[in-house]
Amino acid sequence: xxxxxxxxxxxxxxxxxxxxxxxxxxxxxxxxxxxxxxxxxxxxxxxxxxxxxxxxxxxxxxxxxxxxxxxxxxxxxxxxxxxxxxxxxxxxxxxxxxxxxxxxxxxxxxxxxxxxxxxxxxxxxxxxxxxxxxxxxxxxxxxxxxxxxxxxxxxxxxxxxxxxxxxxxxxxxxxxxxxxxxxxxxxxxxxxxxxxxxxxxxxxxxxxxxxxxxxxxxxxxxxxxxxxxxxxxxxxxxxxxxxxxxxxxxxxxxxxxxxxxxxxxxxxxxxxxxxxxxxxxxxxxxxxxxxxxxxxxxxxxxxxxxxxxxxxxxxxxxxxxxxxxxxxxxxxxxxxxxxxxxxxxxxxxxxxxxxxxxxxxxxxxxxxxxxxxxxxxxxxxxxxxxxxxxxxxxxxxxxxxxxxxxxxxxxxxxxxxxxxxxxxxxxxxxxxxxxxxxxxxxxxxx
Numbered sequence: 001x002x003x004x005x006x007x008x009x010x011x012x013x014x015x016x017x018x019x020x021x022x023x024x025x026x027x028x029x030x031x032x033x034x035x036x037x038x039x040x041x042x043x044x045x046x047x048x049x050x051x052x053x054x055x056x057x058x059x060x061x062x063x064x065x066x067x068x069x070x071x072x073x074x075x076x077x078x079x080x081x082x083x084x085x086x087x088x089x090x091x092x093x094x095x096x097x098x099x100x101x102x103x104x105x106x107x108x109x110x111x112x113x114x115x116x117x118x119x120x121x122x123x124x125x126x127x128x129x130x131x132x133x134x135x136x137x138x139x140x141x142x143x144x145x146x147x148x149x150x151x152x153x154x155x156x157x158x159x160x161x162x163x164x165x166x167x168x169x170x171x172x173x174x175x176x177x178x179x180x181x182x183x184x185x186x187x188x189x190x191x192x193x194x195x196x197x198x199x200x201x202x203x204x205x206x207x208x209x210x211x212x213x214x215x216x217x218x219x220x221x222x223x224x225x226x227x228x229x230x231x232x233x234x235x236x237x238x239x240x241x242x243x244x245x246x247x248x249x250x251x252x253x254x255x256x257x258x259x260x261x262x263x264x265x266x267x268x269x270x271x272x273x274x275x276x277x278x279x280x281x282x283x284x285x286x287x288x289x290x291x292x293x294x295x296x297x298x299x300x301x302x303x304x305x306x307x308x309x310x311x312x313x314x315x316x317x318x319x320x321x322x323x324x325x326x327x328x329x330x331x332x333x334x335x336x337x338x339x340x341x342x343x344x345x346x347x348x349x350x351x352x353x354x355x356x357x358x359x360x361x362x363x364x365x366x367x368x369x370x371x372x373x374x375x376x377x378x379x380x381x382x383x384x385x386x387x388x389x390x391x392x393x394x395x396x397x398x399x400x401x402x403x404x405x406x407x408x409x410x411x412x413x414x415x416x417x418x419x420x421x422x423x424x425x426x427x428x429x430x431x432x433x434x435x436x437x438x439x440x441x442x443x444x445x446x
Contacts, residue, residue, distance in 0.1 A: 012218065013215055014219075014225065015220075015225045015232075018215060018219060018225060018226065018229035019229050019232050021212060021215065022211060022229060022233035024155045025208030025211045026208050026209055026237050027155075027208070027288070028158060028159050029158045029159075029161070029284060029287075030204065031205050031240065031245060032162055032244050032264050033115075033264075034204065034350065035249075035252075035255075035263055035264055036255050036259070036260035036261055036262065036263030037198075037201060037260055037261065037346050037347045038201060038202055038245065039252070039255040039260070039263065040255055040257060041198035041201065041347070042194050042198035043187065043189040043190050044183065044184070044187060044249060044253060044254055045184060045186060045194075045195060045198075045249070046248065047242050047245045048185045048186060048190070048195055049198040049199050049202050050199075050202055050205075050238060050241040051185070051238075052196070052199040053202040053205070053206065053238070054234065054237075054238025056203070056396040056397065057206045057209070057238065058234050058235065059365070059392055059393035059396060060210075060361040060364055060365060060397065061209065061231050062368075062385065062393075063365045063367070063390045063393055064210055064227075064230050064364055065227030065228075065231055066368050066372070066385070066390075067080050067364070067368055068213050068223075068226040068230065069223050069226075070371055071083065072217075072222040072223050072226065073216055073217060076097070076210060076214065077093050077210075077360045077361075077367075078094040080367040081093040081094075081367055082436070084367045085363070085366070085367060085370065087434050087436070088423060088427070088434060089363070090436075091311070091419075091423055091434040092416070093360060094306075094311070094437075095415075095422075096356045096360055096415070096416060098302075098303075098306075098356070099352075099353075099355065099356035099412065099415050100207070100353055100356040100357055100360070101299040102299065102334065102337055103337065103349075103356075104207070104295050105296040105334050105335075105337070105338050106337055106340065106341040106349060107204070107341070107352075107353055108288070108296075109129065109132050109292050109296075109338050109341065110129060110338075110342075110344075110349055112128075112132050112285050112288060112289065112292060113125055113128035114128075114262060115284070116128045116132075116285060118266070118281075119265070119281050126342045129338075129339065130339065133335050133338045136289075136335070137296070137334075137335035137338075140326065140331045141321075141328050141332075142324055142326070143325060154287045154289075157283065157286075157287040158284060161280055161283050161287065162244065164280060165280060166243075166244060166248075168268065168272050169247050169248060169251035169252075169267075172251055172271045173247070173251040181250070183249070183250075183253065184245065184246045196399065196400065199403070200351070200354060200358075200401070200404050201350050201354065202241070203357065203400060204350045204353055204357075205241050207353065209233045212226060212229050212230050212233065248263075248264060248267075251267065251271075252264075252267045261345065261346045265277060268280070296331065296335070296338075297331075299330075299334055300330035300334055301330075303317045303327065303330040303333075303334075304317060304318060304319075304330055307319070307327075308437075309438060310435040310437075311435050311437045316330075317329070344407075347405065348405050348408065351405045351407070351408035352407070354401075354404060354408065355404055355408045355409065355415075358398070358400055358404075359397075359401065359416070361393070362393075362394050362397045362398055365390040365391070365394045366390070368390040368393075369390045369391065369394075371386075372387060372390075
């Protein structure tokens with residue numbers, strides 16, 4: 001535990017605070033922003049896509065919950081894997097998770113650029129991407145950080161915009177009487193493979209729910225409240241995403257492939273007019289901007305702690321600017337990766353993140369199984385919750401990983417292979433234990 005973080009010494013966050021924290025990390029608006037590509041992948045059954053994704057994420061959340069009870073300290077998959085599977089597996093799990101941190105800023109910024117370009121078409125998408133990346137990078141280099149109250153206000157504002165958009169679509173669907181009420185869940189064109197491929201992308205909407213485990217040292221009664229919050233966040237988030245997907249699919253039965261990336265914006269423009277639609281779009285982008293800044297800041301600071309502690313190359317990742325007291329080189333590296341987003345479409349960019357997430361979630365489920373076996377727990381309850389459900393989580397996450405794009409799988413496998421080579425070099429041929437970074441401090445900084 002970091003000695004210079006007094007907030008962690010006094011538990012003060014209750015169950016409701018933990019749930020709000022998890023939901024703010026998940027970003028409620030994401031389900032609406034990626035609706036078009038999910039509809040295309042699933043043959044217009046987006047609601048079913050989110051039902052499947054919710055069930056699979058719930059399996060992983062239950063494994064996180066079991067581990068949070070056993071290890072009520074601030075941590076993540078890195079902590080659990082290092083403790084239960086050994087230092088080398090812990091290192092590789094942290095390495096895979098790093099892939100998420102490197103690409104998350106890219107998708108967050110890309111989404112903003114995508115919708116700005118849809119509204120202000122005079123500038124090409126790549127120009128918006130460069131502009132937003134430069135602003136986000138400059139803010140993080142200087143070290144400006146929004147106050148917590150501002151972040152909460154932006155999260156709330158984003159949710160309000162989503163509610164307004166859903167209300168407009170609901171009224172429109174009720175008046176026009178679009179299609180079958182069951183179609184967003186299953187229709188004549190639906191296939192299991194299509195729903196699974198879309199669910200592999202939809203899982204992006206849930207990323208961040210596990211951040212609740214990083215507050216174990218600040219939570220009131222962490223053995224009780226952290227596990228409950230993990231499950232509640234996935235259930236609440238999944239219900240919201242499913243409802244959003246259902247409403248949008250009813251209002252937009254068939255998505256135009258040429259505008260799939262910005263489907264809700266184009267459809268809303270036809271219903272409510274350009275004035276209302278453009279206003280809501282700009283508000284949503286503004287409210288989401290702080291998220292893009294925070295994601296890049298968190299990623300760069302995690303890399304700094306890993307570099308400072310020798311897990312990543314110290315000369316680069318462990319460098320801290322004397323003038324700004326920020327990890328400038330890490331911020332610039334992440335900014336460069338963010339610019340690469342212009343080379344992908346939205347589905348590919350999202351898939352790049354999900355490979356690392358599915359790998360990490362698989363390891364968490366394996367850790368839950370190992371923990372139960374070591375604890376000696378017996379009985380039907382232990383077999384179901386400590387073996388069968390985590391095993392189902394392992395299978396489900398590996399299956400979703402197999403449904404990602406070839407680019408995502410190829411990059412993910414290459415990244416894992418690079419991690420193995422780096423681990424062998426770092427440990428002098430596996431003769432030494434890999435270095436351990438101060439995760440509680442990294443999580444606090446992130």
